[in-house]
Amino acid sequence: MKKILSIVSIVCASLLLSACGEKNASQSSTTAEPQQNYKWKLVTSWPKNFPGLGVGPEKFAKHVELMSNGRLTIQVYGAGQLVPGFEVFDTVANGTAEMGHSGAYYWKGKIPAASFFAAVPFGMNAQETNAWLHYGGGLELWQKLYKPFGIIPVAGGNSGVQFAGWFNKEINSIADLQGLKMRIGGIGGEVMNRAGAIPVNMPGGEIFSSLQSGALDASEWVGPYNDLAFGFYKAAKYYYSSAWQEPTATLEFLINEKAFNALPNDLQEIVKVAGRAVNDDMLSEYTARNSAALKTLVEKHNVQVRTFPPEVMAKLKATTKEVINEMVATDESVAEVWSSYKAFYDDIRAYHQITVQAYLENRQ
Ligand code: CA
Numbered sequence: 031m032k033k034i035l036s037i038v039s040i041v042c043a044s045l046l047l048s049a050c051g052e053k054n055a056s057q058s059s060t061t062a063e064p065q066q067n068y069k070w071k072l073v074t075s076w077p078k079n080f081p082g083l084g085v086g087p088e089k090f091a092k093h094v095e096l097m098s099n100g101r102l103t104i105q106v107y108g109a110g111q112l113v114p115g116f117e118v119f120d121t122v123a124n125g126t127a128e129m130g131h132s133g134a135y136y137w138k139g140k141i142p143a144a145s146f147f148a149a150v151p152f153g154m155n156a157q158e159t160n161a162w163l164h165y166g167g168g169l170e171l172w173q174k175l176y177k178p179f180g181i182i183p184v185a186g187g188n189s190g191v192q193f194a195g196w197f198n199k200e201i202n203s204i205a206d207l208q209g210l211k212m213r214i215g216g217i218g219g220e221v222m223n224r225a226g227a228i229p230v231n232m233p234g235g236e237i238f239s240s241l242q243s244g245a246l247d248a249s250e251w252v253g254p255y256n257d258l259a260f261g262f263y264k265a266a267k268y269y270y271s272s273a274w275q276e277p278t279a280t281l282e283f284l285i286n287e288k289a290f291n292a293l294p295n296d297l298q299e300i301v302k303v304a305g306r307a308v309n310d311d312m313l314s315e316y317t318a319r320n321s322a323a324l325k326t327l328v329e330k331h332n333v334q335v336r337t338f339p340p341e342v343m344a345k346l347k348a349t350t351k352e353v354i355n356e357m358v359a360t361d362e363s364v365a366e367v368w369s370s371y372k373a374f375y376d377d378i379r380a381y382h383q384i385t386v387q388a389y390l391e392n393r394q
Contacts, residue, residue: 068293070104070128075115075136077235078108081259081319082252086187086281086312087131093304102297104129115233122284123179130284131186134172135216136231143363145216146371147172147183149192149276151350153371156188156278156313158378163280166374171367182290184305186283187312190320192276193257194338195250196241196266201338204345213237213249217357218275221349234260241265250275254323255316263331272338274346281312 072091076084091104107127109115118130119137135148147168154162162168163185172183195214201207208226219229230246234256240246242265249266251257263269283305290298327333338346357364 065101066294067100068102068297070102070289071112071126072104072106072129072131073112073118073121073127074107074130075109075118075132075233078106078111080108080234080256082189082256082312082316083131083187083234083281084108085315086308087283089311090131090186090283090304090308093307094300097300097304098297102293102300106131109233109235115235116231119179119181119284122181122286125180125286125288128286128289130282132282132284133279134183134282138216141175141363142357142361143175143367146364146367147175147280147282149216149218149279150354150371151218151221151275151277152347153277154375154378156190156280158375158382159278159280160185160188160309161378162371162374167370168374171370175363175367176284177287180287182285182287184283184285184302185280185309186305187281187309188316189252189256189276189279189281190313190316191253191273192279193250193253194270194272194274195248196257196262197248197268197270198241198266199247200268200336201270201342203339204342207342211245211247213240213246213251214275216275217350217353218250220353221275221346224349224353225345238262238265252279253316253320254327255319258323258327263327263333267334268336269327269333270336270338272336272343274338274343274350281309283308 072087074084074087078084079088087106091106095103107113112127113121115132116136118132119140121127122130133148134144137144147163153159159168163172169183169185176183195212197210199206204225207222210227211230212222212227213230213232214222214227215229215231219231222229227248232240234251237246237249237251238260241249241262249262251260251262257263257269285301290301293301324335328335354368358368359365
């Protein structure tokens, strides 16, 4: 009897629970706010799904879609699919796309100070640049710089230390740079110009054919992982590892400010955190893949790895100082950004000299 009673009570309890559950479900469906879904476009300066650079924004879109449970979906476009690679900034500024993924030094003509958020010749490496951006006031200055264009920048990946580039002849002296048509942008491009070369700014997707046709004598791009993917070894023989122009290359996510402000708080946070995740992930990917790619270039494709002689490096270093000093003297935003960058760099360089640099030497 006791047993029957307890079974009845369990049945009753479960009936009550399910009735109660139904009531709650119907209540919540009538009182909950309708959830709006958002569909964004993201334009990039890279070929669709290009290793590292192009995969970063694809991962970002996937993170955002999963974390938002499909409430924010982002369609990623390669360079030229919606707009050319160098029109990413304007496309996000005018709202045609809600987001972009690119490198800040591409906007040097429009915003001279932008270069300092991508790469500074002889400047900080990836670890140091990330520290400046996220804990040294750098990101706030970057946001201030893009504010008049209605764009919010977020660090969006990093290649680490790059290679000086591909050359169709050996560089043994400053004289070898004279008249050399080289694809190189940013502050490094202006330095090369003053050292006697002819810098050309062009999106990555056009470099290979220009090297092959002879329209270019030389080109820097990224490093072994990316340069192998583009097949530059078929068009130029000498690969210079002498990093100077890009001791880091910080990429950027560009977010249209109005579109961002229209998002609820949780989706805004998801966009920011996904951007930060990709910024970190990409550096790990390059660090893992570059050395294997260099082995392939050397052992399979007989690429000749070289370094610039000290005379050339000294000239590039002195010229970099000259170029930056002139930029600081002629542009208020550059002066403000450089003051912050340089103060942070001076401190961290001294610290890293007795820690990182000493360790790298000690472990040899
Ligand atoms: Ca580069």
